[in-house]
Amino acid sequence: MVIDPDECIDCGACIPECPVDAIFADTDVPDSEESWIDRNADESIDAEIAEGDTPVLASD
Numbered sequence: 001m002v003i004d005p006d007e008c009i010d011c012g013a014c015i016p017e018c019p020v021d022a023i024f025a026d027t028d029v030p031d032s033e034e035s036w037i038d039r040n041a042d043e044s045i046d047a048e049i050a051e052g053d054t055p056v057l058a059s060d
């Protein structure tokens with residue numbers, strides 16, 4: 001899963017929904033994971049948009 005940084009409104013709703021605590025606000029990303037900020041932005045350009053009943057998870 002990637003998050004489009006241009007579409008994200010920083011509401012934080014997805015953070016507690018992640019079952020493996022893998023989502024951080026960009027200001028809270030641990031130093032050891034900072035490379036993911038640019039990778040997420042790059043991969044979000046062509047990513048399929050998730051659909052479903054939650055802000056972050058597709059239903060299927």
Ligand code: SF4
Binds near residue numbers: 009015056
């Ligand atoms: S749910 Fe997560 S990805 Fe969606 S707008 Fe809120 S912080 Fe951004």
